Amino acid sequence: MAKYGFGLDLGGTTCKCGLFTNEGELLDKWEVPTDTSNGGVNILKNLAAAVKEKMAEKNISADDVSGVGIGIPGPVSGDGVVNRCVNLGWGVFNVEKEFSDELGGIKVKAGNDANVAALGEAWMGAAKEYSSSVMVTLGTGVGGGVIINDEIITGAAGAAGEIGHIRVNYTEEMTCGCGNHGCLEQYCSATGIARLAKIRLAMNEDESGLRAIPTENIDAKAVFDEAKKGDVVAKEVVKRACEYLAQGLQVISAVVNPEAFVIGGGVSKAGQILIDEVEYRFNQIAFHGCRNTKIILATLGNDAGIYGAMKLIL
């Protein structure tokens, strides 16, 4: 009986790798550089070699392996076809089939990295107690994943859980990376919060601890740090970002009404101040049946992806 599995979280620079028991115990963790040269043609070969090497090192045979799950930085269809991952140089092909061939037939399941991280938090992290949850990852951009009955909702075009591109401002003039205007990502990503702060500071010359920082160095962390000290301007920026985030959670809850929202990504290191602000605003605007949905911090950090990838194969 197969007892082990691998969870891989593939990024543009490195691939995080985890060896797990089927029960979800992380036995070993390492990284493999991502070779994006030549349209990323070596990526799966290198990962297959790394997995086989680990199997040899740990004396694990192919029969002992339930499968290899992998999170991919781009859209992945339900049957494992990737559709242009710009960070990897990849075009359109069936990553599950190709990777499985490289692995001598070991079962492979692939998913979008943000969705897979949500699955990781749902399986072994913050949302462990819940069968439905939506993760919102506040990083350089804003990603997410929708988990219903312990499974990822992928969407017709692999675009379910594109939380960062929920439109929350109908008057925005700046363009989002996706080409639209007014996406959640423009206000709640690390970049978005820094942008809100810079716009606010330029509005007038009132006092703020943020003015001691060179403008180009103002980031989300600085904003939250100053807000925690009681800085009025920084608190205003946090309030605004959290209003937008609460609006995003409002609409998500009216669509899928999850048991819990999991807030992760670099911005979530701000901690309880973020949760408290969002929760307060969410409960003001949520449909009554959705109020008191749990809003909690992610707990797996950068390991959410490898946990979720492992869960894909179970």
Add this chain to the structure above:
Amino acid sequence: MAKYGFGLDLGGTTCKCGLFTNEGELLDKWEVPTDTSNGGVNILKNLAAAVKEKMAEKNISADDVSGVGIGIPGPVSGDGVVNRCVNLGWGVFNVEKEFSDELGGIKVKAGNDANVAALGEAWMGAAKEYSSSVMVTLGTGVGGGVIINDEIITGAAGAAGEIGHIRVNYTEEMTCGCGNHGCLEQYCSATGIARLAKIRLAMNEDESGLRAIPTENIDAKAVFDEAKKGDVVAKEVVKRACEYLAQGLQVISAVVNPEAFVIGGGVSKAGQILIDEVEYRFNQIAFHGCRNTKIILATLGNDAGIYGAMKLIL
């Protein structure tokens, strides 16, 4: 082998009833008055009597019946517990268990009526070709249902698919029936469209065919009828309602990215003009991965509920 089933769509005035084959052929259709006296204590008894009567009439034994599905005008949890249906006078109880007891043990499955109608359209109606779809019912209010992998997403508190309470206007001063401000229902329901028209007509005194109608008689049908004739004011009202609806579809698609949106309810009788307006605006604001999601008219009309209820038991 059981070959038949019943699909019931319970409303505050009558319950629509359908006798189906398991393949989805509607064999007979009738209505039973809803007796809401005494906290609705007779409703299930009357429905059980109606089902048994039909079985006797058609010579169908209990062994021939796969089950009875029922759509309820209120929230229903995944295990069949209703939580206060104001239109029926009901409190909190397990409707599946009680109704099954009344039916001598025949299997019962219950769901929210709007969700169940969505399931009906997904099974035998407009979204028959799709395994994922979201129905938006534009009636007196706005309801909806989210179907993923041919199943209803119920939500933690039975509030998934509460499409009418997606917040689409952050500056609305009028209160929605739910107590919030700026819900989709305030603009896209029959009532909401009439309201938009009245507000628009009061803005100035420019010419419009709508001015020939006594204000209290202006309804969504009149607005669409005038818009079809080219009336500038009516077209403006249709445009505004469709902007809000497109915004609702924008956020739904970023959350669950369905293959199709099904537009139903009384307002959808406006026909292709509604679809064209919404589709145009949706494709302007949708996340690129979600563009070209099919937007189609419901086809089952008032029978969507009985079809969906029948599907619940399969």
